[in-house]
Amino acid sequence: MPTRDMPSRIAPSRISVDGVGKSFTTEQGALHVLDNISFEVGDGDIVAIVGPSGCGKSTLMNIVAGFDRPDRGAVSVDGIVQTKPSSRGILISQAGSVFPWLTVQQNLMFGLNGQAHGDKKQLADHYAEMVGLKGFEARYPHELSGGMLKRAELARALVVKPEILYMDEPFSALDALLHLRMRNELLRILEQERHTVLLITHDVEEAIHVANRVIVLSARPTTIKATFDVPFPHPRKLSSAPVQELRAAILRELGVDSYST
Amino acid sequence: MIAAKQVLPAIAVIALIIGVWWAVVVMTASVVFPTPWQVVTGTIELIRDGTLWEHIGASLFRVGSGFGLAVIVAVPLGLWMGWVRGAYVTLNPLFQMLRPISPIAWIPIAILWFGVGNLSPIFLIFISSVFPMVVQTTAGVHTIEKRYLRAAANFGVSRATLFRQVVIPAVLPQIIVGMRIGLGVAWLVVVAAEMIALRSGLGYLIIDSRNAGNRYDLVIAGMIIIGLIGLLLDGLMRLLEGLKVVRWRYAH
Numbered sequence: 001m002p003t004r005d006m007p008s009r010i011a012p013s014r015i016s017v018d019g020v021g022k023s024f025t026t027e028q029g030a031l032h033v034l035d036n037i038s039f040e041v042g043d044g045d046i047v048a049i050v051g052p053s054g055c056g057k058s059t060l061m062n063i064v065a066g067f068d069r070p071d072r073g074a075v076s077v078d079g080i081v082q083t084k085p086s087s088r089g090i091l092i093s094q095a096g097s098v099f100p101w102l103t104v105q106q107n108l109m110f111g112l113n114g115q116a117h118g119d120k121k122q123l124a125d126h127y128a129e130m131v132g133l134k135g136f137e138a139r140y141p142h143e144l145s146g147g148m149l150k151r152a153e154l155a156r157a158l159v160v161k162p163e164i165l166y167m168d169e170p171f172s173a174l175d176a177l178l179h180l181r182m183r184n185e186l187l188r189i190l191e192q193e194r195h196t197v198l199l200i201t202h203d204v205e206e207a208i209h210v211a212n213r214v215i216v217l218s219a220r221p222t223t224i225k226a227t228f229d230v231p232f233p234h235p236r237k238l239s240s241a242p243v244q245e246l247r248a249a250i251l252r253e254l255g256v257d258s259y260s261t
Numbered sequence: 262m263i264a265a266k267q268v269l270p271a272i273a274v275i276a277l278i279i280g281v282w283w284a285v286v287v288m289t290a291s292v293v294f295p296t297p298w299q300v301v302t303g304t305i306e307l308i309r310d311g312t313l314w315e316h317i318g319a320s321l322f323r324v325g326s327g328f329g330l331a332v333i334v335a336v337p338l339g340l341w342m343g344w345v346r347g348a349y350v351t352l353n354p355l356f357q358m359l360r361p362i363s364p365i366a367w368i369p370i371a372i373l374w375f376g377v378g379n380l381s382p383i384f385l386i387f388i389s390s391v392f393p394m395v396v397q398t399t400a401g402v403h404t405i406e407k408r409y410l411r412a413a414a415n416f417g418v419s420r421a422t423l424f425r426q427v428v429i430p431a432v433l434p435q436i437i438v439g440m441r442i443g444l445g446v447a448w449l450v451v452v453a454a455e456m457i458a459l460r461s462g463l464g465y466l467i468i469d470s471r472n473a474g475n476r477y478d479l480v481i482a483g484m485i486i487i488g489l490i491g492l493l494l495d496g497l498m499r500l501l502e503g504l505k506v507v508r509w510r511y512a513h
Contacts (some may be wrong), residue, residue, distance in 0.1 A: 060323035067414075084414075085417070090415055090456070091412075096410065097412035099412070099426070099430070099431075101430035101433070140505070140509060142508070142509045160416060
């Protein structure tokens with residue numbers, strides 16, 4: 001059963017989204033994208049946001065991560081209103097942003113300020129190993145496969161030890177098998193590093209696999225339609241009956257009858 | 262094998278042209294226009310008395326100075342115009358207006374300002390190569406993909422790091438393209454400039470060979486040498502495209 005606007009666990013709120021609204025002016029007039037979105041993400045929470053395509057998921061993510069201002073409402077991180085992006089929350093997007101002109105190691109060291117070069121290298125190599133890029137530190141991104149690029153992107157974010165990972169369809173560009181593998185890797189890493197994660201996805205299975213709470217958005221102008229807790233312990237067996245029931249319930253909220261597909 | 266297959270037709274065309282040229286000169290019994298062999302002997306003559314190296318050296322020195330100066334000015338200026346909107350809005354119209362003026366048109370002014378020494382051609386080369394490089398560099402900054410700038414903003418790096426590790430390497434491939442264009446134009450212009458007022462250089466060699474006794478063998482020798490050196494200069498610029506830091510741009 002959907003629980004509406006209830007925090008999933010007792011934890012201090014890390015991200016607080018309060019009445020956020022956003023419109024864009026287009027040639028056809030004002031496009032009302034986000035309409036009064038409010039939710040909380042606790043420390044160490046993994047929250048997935050699912051919604052129909054074009055519902056403004058990425059707009060919401062840009063606002064939460066500090067790249068864009070809301071027209072109404074506010075986003076605060078640790079009680080401070082978010083006005084610009086910061087290295088305390090790193091955004092990983094579908095397109096990826098590993099710098100093609102830097103090697104894997106240089107990319108990983110990019111965000112590290114004010115440390116000795118040797119320490120930076122050590123940290124970079126540590127995270128390269130964690131994501132399975134050991135031995136590829138000297139490679140340039142165009143010499144890597146799509147999956148390895150994602151690993152590099154993830155490692156570059158982890159190196160700066162952010163409190164929050166903002167993930168906007170991070171693995172959507174990968175094929176199904178690689179997608180699943182990266183999800184497992186992500187879960188393994190999150191177990192070690194315990195980040196707060198806000199994950200945007202159109203993939204309900206991915207949401208249930210990774211998150212402990214799933215927020216379902218409506219079509220434009222977007223509001224929160226429902227919130228589901230995902231109470232299953234890891235490792236989750238996606239084919240089990242309760243998981244499938246939850247999946248069906250979420251899909252119903254999205255207007256899809258899962259039994260007919 | 263594949264390389265040979267690609268080179269062969271090119272060599273065949275050149276051989277054909279030389280063949281036709283030779284045949285026509287022999288058939289028309291021209292006394293002014295040289296045969297290919299006369300061009301070869303003329304070239305050897307120039308090599309023997311050492312003047313060829315002097316002319317090549319003089320031309321390369323002028324191109325090197327003018328082009329080098331243009332790089333030093335164009336790259337920072339282009340980066341600045343690309344990054345600061347106000348600088349772009351202010352300077353771009355002026356540059357767009359100056360750019361289509363042929364460097365040859367600047368020759369009278371160059372002589373007026375700098376006389377007939379080395380400075381005139383250096384100035385002309387500077388004028389001719391600085392604009393394409395400014396334009397390319399500016400365009401390079403404008404086309405940096407947003408996602409990279411956003412990532413840099415996300416990590417909150419210093420301005421120095423932003424420029425050193427994101428903006429400049431992102432623009433570098435475009436800068437190299439600009440340098441290739443700039444050096445090509447510079448080489449065209451130096452020859453033209455040397456034909457007007459100077460006492461050395463490959464342009465002077467050509468015009469002097471004609472004026473002093475209709476030595477058309479040396480005229481053609483000079484032309485061929487200009488072509489070969491131009492090819493070599495472009496080859497050097499292409500080597501820059503093979504650098505590891507820019508290969509991402511050309512890898513696909």
